[in-house]
Amino acid sequence: MKVTLLTIGSRGDIQPFIALAQGLARAGHDVMLGGPPDFTELAARYQVPFTPIGASIQILLQDSAVKNAITGGGVLRFLRTRNTRRADLYAQLNREALALCRSADFIIYKNAVLAAFGIAQKWGIPCAEVRLQPYTPTTAFPAFFLKGRASYGRLINWLSGFVLQTVVWQILRNDVRAFWRDELQLPPLPGLWPDRMLARAGVRIFSPISQHVLPRPHDWPAHLYLTGYWFLGPPPGWTPPPEVVRFLAAGEPPVYIGFGSMPHQAPRATFDLITRALQRSGQRGIVYSGWGGLSGEVVSNRLLVIESVPHEWLFSHVKAVVHHGGAGTTATGLRAGVPNVVVPFFADQPFWGWRVAALGAGPAPLLRQRLTAERLAMAIEQAAHDPTMRARAREIGARLQAEDGIAQTIELLRVQ
Structure with missing residues (x-):
């Protein structure tokens, strides 16, 4: 057919x-x-x-x-x-x-x-x-x-x-x-x-x-x-970039942060906010630049900026994922069995953020328009250390994998 x-x-x-x-x-x-x-x-x-x-x-x-x-x-x-x-x-x-x-x-x-x-x-x-x-x-x-x-x-x-x-x-x-x-x-x-x-x-x-x-x-x-x-x-024949493999092997699992295709009015300011949040929370981080062009000066070996790596592979190697709450990214984040921190911009993204929170697999969503380094750091700390949330995320992940x-x-x- x-x-x-x-x-x-x-x-x-x-x-x-x-x-x-x-x-x-x-x-x-x-x-x-x-x-x-x-x-x-x-x-x-x-x-x-x-x-x-x-x-x-x-x-x-x-x-x-x-x-x-x-x-x-x-x-x-x-x-x-x-x-x-x-x-x-x-x-x-x-x-x-x-x-x-x-x-x-x-x-x-x-x-x-x-x-x-x-x-x-x-x-x-x-x-x-x-x-x-x-x-x-x-x-x-x-x-x-x-x-x-x-x-x-x-x-x-x-x-x-x-x-x-x-x-x-x-x-x-x-x-x-x-x-x-x-x-x-x-x-x-x-x-x-x-x-x-x-x-x-x-x-x-x-x-x-x-x-x-x-x-x-x-x-x-x-x-x-x-x-x-x-x-x-991942596509047929795909292998992970060497710099990503080296970064993952160099320390504890990092936190992924990326907002997909979402545009940013001030990409550099958003990047700086992310780096401050990672520093406050004491976490290593992988930042996806995306169509929004997130980039800035990387002054620490605890941070890696990437262009594109399949989420299905990467999310299984990180401690938590921070994303915009797109339906597909939310699904992949939950399937990985790690807590999701949703920072919705618009449309259905807040809805998926609330679903993640209702499932116990992440904190309440943080609206992008109200995002601060302090709020993001607190959410990352909770995702990284809350044993109940992490156990619930693993449970949801196992169900989706099946x-x-x-x-x-x-x-x-x-x-x-």
Whole structure:
């Protein structure tokens, strides 16, 4: 079966699709992954056939208005900012998605690539939607834009989820409106309740999230599956950089600190904050520079700055991980069986920070907008020395290591 996979976003939005593509290929399927051009080389390292679609995400994240919205922490502000460029970006994405799906027998698409659902309906191709974050309303927890607490009570939880889903759905509908009308010539999309629309069309929703991290709410629809995470190991033939191996061997396990693709208004100031926190906590550290360009003067042999090392390998060699709370990084951090300190910037990141804290595998999240060296040092000290937290992190890690979300997803596809 020819399976076309479509996704957009940063690395955390791409890696799960690469992992699933690998699993589908091992199961005998002919796969093609479409994603941002930034990840052409990444897909090649994993020997996954790849076609660039849409614009560069790295360039978009360096746009000053987008950077201000992300570092300010506001989801709605970020979405409004992107609207100034969305029309052109999505016109390109929709056209290229259409071309890529022409020979597909099955389409698997991230929910933000809504054009793929329309293409599948137009040509009668079976499909499945992927949601990396929980968007469906539930009484069990609030929408991720409410970043202050793990729960606000059943009513507020559900209402916030309804608001989030409605806002996101309106934006996605607008992204494909002209394409839907002029190219696909399909009836207009409904104004509300996208889950019901997908259920009527027989489309299942796969969320690559573990129920050990997020128990499935009882009020979610039956066609929404928590499959377990789609983990991606190091690429074939990869060996760790010698300088990283030497650093790890030179002393006690360090603390990893990195914020992925998140931009920084003042990268040097953030780097200095990190070094002060490590000094206060008495820990060795590995700092990932990332797309945000974290860098500065390294004046101690207790600190190493790296460009890129697979988290799946590195996290198993450190004492704790400090990160932005992206869904994929959180999953990998928990799977490593070490405490996670989440420093969320925006979007769903505070939600995952609160999940980590609720599991007992890390302290309460530290919002990036309020981060100080003192607060970060205290969280690192707790992660490094709290025996209960460390034991709970090991327990969660063992459970996640025993799961195979890719195999579960492929099995669900077999009974399509």
